[in-house]
Amino acid sequence: METTTSNKHKPHIAIFPSPGMGHLIPLAEFAKQLVFSHHFSVSFIVPNFGFPIKSQKSFLDSLPEPITAVYLPPPVISNDLSGSLNPATLVTTGMTRCVQGLRDSLKTLTESTRLVALVVDAVGTDAFDLTEELGILRYVFAPFCAMSLSLFFHLSKLDETGIKDYKDLPDPIEIPGCIPIRPTALPGVIQDSNSEFYKLFLYHAKRYYLADGIIVNSFIDLEPGAFKVLMEDGSGKPPFYPIGPLLQTGPTIDDGTLCLTWLDKQPRGSVLFVSFGSSGTISQEQLTELALGLEMSEQKFIWVVRIPAKNAANGVYYNAQSNKEEDPFDFLPNGFMERTITRGLGLLVKSWAPQVQILSHGSTGGSLVTVDGTQP
Numbered sequence: 001m002e003t004t005t006s007n008k009h010k011p012h013i014a015i016f017p018s019p020g021m022g023h024l025i026p027l028a029e030f031a032k033q034l035v036f037s038h039h040f041s042v043s044f045i046v047p048n049f050g051f052p053i054k055s056q057k058s059f060l061d062s063l064p065e066p067i068t069a070v071y072l073p074p075p076v077i078s079n080d081l082s083g084s085l086n087p088a089t090l091v092t093t094g095m096t097r098c099v100q101g102l103r104d105s106l107k108t109l110t111e112s113t114r115l116v117a118l119v120v121d122a123v124g125t126d127a128f129d130l131t132e133e134l135g136i137l138r139y140v141f142a143p144f145c146a147m148s149l150s151l152f153f154h155l156s157k158l159d160e161t162g163i164k165d166y167k168d169l170p171d172p173i174e175i176p177g178c179i180p181i182r183p184t185a186l187p188g189v190i191q192d193s194n195s196e197f198y199k200l201f202l203y204h205a206k207r208y209y210l211a212d213g214i215i216v217n218s219f220i221d222l223e224p225g226a227f228k229v230l231m232e233d234g235s236g237k238p239p240f241y242p243i244g245p246l247l248q249t250g251p252t253i254d255d256g257t258l259c260l261t262w263l264d265k266q267p268r269g270s271v272l273f274v275s276f277g278s279s280g281t282i283s284q285e286q287l288t289e290l291a292l293g294l295e296m297s298e299q300k301f302i303w304v305v306r307i308p309a310k311n312a313a314n315g316v317y318y319n320a321q322s323n324k325e326e327d328p329f330d331f332l333p334n335g336f337m338e339r340t341i342t343r344g345l346g347l348l349v350k351s352w353a354p355q356v357q358i359l360s361h362g363s364t365g366g367s368l369v370t371v372d373g374t375q376p
Contacts, residue, residue: 012041012113015141016102018091018121019047021352022277024056026143026217027121028063029246035066041113044069045105047098055352072101088189089197092123092204103130110134119215123200125207137212146218146226146242147178151186152205153230153237159193159202167191177229209236217244248356259302259358262347266300269365273358275304276369284308284331291336294346301346302364304353305329 013034017027027044034040044060048071060069075097109115117137120127122144131138142149154176163169172180189197208214219242220227230240263271274294276282282290287308294301305328328350329337340346358364 008112008114010039010041010114011116012043012109014106014109014115014118015042015044016095016118016120016124016127017044017046018095018123019049019056020091020277021055021059022355023121023143024059025248025356026244026246027119027141028059028067029248030119030141030215030217030243031067032064033243033246035064042067043105043109043113045102046071047095048072048074048101049094070105072098072105075101089195089200092197092200095121095124096126099126099130102127103133106130106134117212123204125204125210128207128210138210140208140211140214142214142216144217146216146223146230146240147175148187149214149216149240150177150226150229151175152201153208155190155202155205164193165191166193177223177226209238211238213239213241216240216242217246218242219244248354259347259349259353260361262302263358263361263363266363268362270300271361271363271365272299272301273355273364273367273369274301275353275355275367276306282306282308287331288333291333295336295340298345302349302353302358303346304349304351305332306351307331 013031015027015031017024031042031044034042044067046056046060046069057069057071063069075094106115106118115134115136117139118127118131119139119141121141125140128138158166158173166173166183166186169183172182173186174180183191189195190201192198214237218227222244227240227242229235230237272294274290287305290303294303307326307328308331329348332348337348341348355369359367
């Protein structure tokens, strides 16, 4: 009875994350700050794409007890969410289809807690409609930098120019508050304005204006120009709250100890870290070429290996149902592990590794990394 009464008086925040450890980890650190520094209670309401993501569930289950996780039932997945879609498109569409389940979970929370706000990930703005029903505040959490946010707010103006392929533009693109950048340096998933994901992201970027605030994993001294533009009066944008850097603290999960122990034994600056993010699955052909390239290079490496997609554009989120029992290492070239791992040339990790700890380790000298399926 005491716990129930306490929960009713303590302000409660619901967080609706997208799948992907690069998004989930900073959100978890944000949740810890809310709980331990501001005495909120927090629930993660986790979208379900029809199969478990082991690393995600293990991570959420390891969080301190005041932070809870609710796993939504899988939505109805129709044929239009085919394996040929870009993984970012699959995730964005899947998030939208989980909104009905989110509604039910939020209503349950209103009965047992003093729910005051919903925090959604960058592509979760369809959940804003629920906040109006429940009379709670709504925030966007941006796990990326302020420069990216400035680009996303500027995207609608770029779109009005009618340009179809930004990557083909001859001149650098002017982003408010930032230095001009080459068109080919734009995130790959938005370079083509005809792509499905571009249209979806433009839709969400426009809905950022509906937020009660945007929480940014960055800080003003790092990006003064971008924040100055974002925060200027009269822009019509919502308030911005730079709270970064949010870095993982405490013990990690899964293969963290193994990775760091192995790194401790390597020469300084000698190891290449290879990872393609939570949704950045490559094809079988690409996986084979990468393996052979690492072998021929004689370069020490840590490689986070995931089950290959049926085609290069696919991600893990919607083809994983047929791969539940498969081992990512089974897709490596014959003899690769014997020729590399047993010789001490590298370390293979299944599906997930503690990226921050690896990249900050003195033995790591370089990385081949993409984030959440955004291919270079």
